[in-house]
Amino acid sequence: MHFMQTLHQAWTRNNSLVCVGFDPEPSKFPAHLHGDPDAVFAFCSAIADATADLVCSYKPQIAHFAALRAEAALERLIAHIHEKHPGIPVILDAKRGDIGSTAQHYVTEAFDRYGADAVTLNPYLGRDSAQPFLDRADKGVILLCHTSNPGAADLQDLDIGGKPLYQHVAQIIARDWNTHGNCALVTGATWPAQLAEVRALVGDLPLLVPGIGAQGGDVEAVVRHGRTQAGTGLIINSSRAILYAGNGEDFAQAARAATLDLRASINRYRQA
Numbered sequence: 296m297h298f299m300q301t302l303h304q305a306w307t308r309n310n311s312l313v314c315v316g317f318d319p320e321p322s323k324f325p326a327h328l329h330g331d332p333d334a335v336f337a338f339c340s341a342i343a344d345a346t347a348d349l350v351c352s353y354k355p356q357i358a359h360f361a362a363l364r365a366e367a368a369l370e371r372l373i374a375h376i377h378e379k380h381p382g383i384p385v386i387l388d389a390k391r392g393d394i395g396s397t398a399q400h401y402v403t404e405a406f407d408r409y410g411a412d413a414v415t416l417n418p419y420l421g422r423d424s425a426q427p428f429l430d431r432a433d434k435g436v437i438l439l440c441h442t443s444n445p446g447a448a449d450l451q452d453l454d455i456g457g458k459p460l461y462q463h464v465a466q467i468i469a470r471d472w473n474t475h476g477n478c479a480l481v482t483g484a485t486w487p488a489q490l491a492e493v494r495a496l497v498g499d500l501p502l503l504v505p506g507i508g509a510q511g512g513d514v515e516a517v518v519r520h521g522r523t524q525a526g527t528g529l530i531i532n533s534s535r536a537i538l539y540a541g542n543g544e545d546f547a548q549a550a551r552a553a554t555l556d557l558r559a560s561i562n563r564y565r566q567a
């Protein structure tokens with residue numbers, strides 16, 4: 296099924312805009328997993344199993360797996376989510392971007408090797424670098440617009456002929472790149488004014504919003520500034536605050552409790 300359809304159904308079925316991010320860091324795993332050669336998969340899949348009725352998507356961050364030589368665990372995690380929790384889309388956070396011939400290999404990596412439903416891209420190489428991804432009409436293409444980090448303004452806020460660069464990015468993607476209806480944008484929770492500007496420019500385009508939880512973004516500001524008329528339109532990611540909510544044998548239940556809390560605080564502000 297098309298990523299956008301799956302996402303819309305998950306928003307409704309689980310009454311949730313929450314995306315749980317998988318950023319595995321073995322030093323933070325509970326003690327009983329230390330030394331387990333399959334710890335990355337065991338940790339992440341347990342959290343997926345404990346939260347699948349509470350989320351609209353999952354977002355594994357590829358560098359966290361690659362740095363651990365745990366790409367096989369990432370492949371198995373995504374296959375596990377698809378098999379055990381069908382209907383929850385998986386966004387591979389890879390922030391790819393390269394010339395077309397190389398981009399084609401990144402397409403194969405994200406969608407055919409890993410089986411992701413959507414991938415994050417850096418749009419700064421331009422349309423041709425994104426085209427191989429855009430052509431996969433059933434897959435989501437989520438492009439960086441205004442990121443959550445403190446240095447986001449260094450380049451993204453630069454004035455280019457009367458408006459900041461991130462607004463130009465939002466406009467051309469919503470207007471020109473979204474011919475298959477498979478685009479979304481990354482807009483960080485830590486920049487709520489910019490999030491509001493982006494929402495005003497792009498209609499109902501989905502926004503992936505990292506920066507809640509460990510980065511300190513404000514849930515109320517994100518929801519009030521970013522929701523659509525229907526009270527959806529947002530994929531609000533939290534990684535560390537959910538993954539490491541507990542560090543005992545009940546870590547997955549602690550992650551579930553943190554996900555329930557985040558869903559409740561988001562839902563408090565969804566309706567106007």
Ligand SMILES: O=c1ccn([C@@H]2O[C@H](COP(=O)(O)O)[C@@H](O)[C@H]2O)c(=O)[nH]1
Nearest residue numbers: 356442443483505508509510533534535
């Ligand atoms: O602008 C961006 C884009 C991506 N990220 C990624 O999201 C998560 C955030 O993790 P937390 O633990 O919830 O802070 C992480 O994988 C980042 O690489 C982002 O933070 N900001």
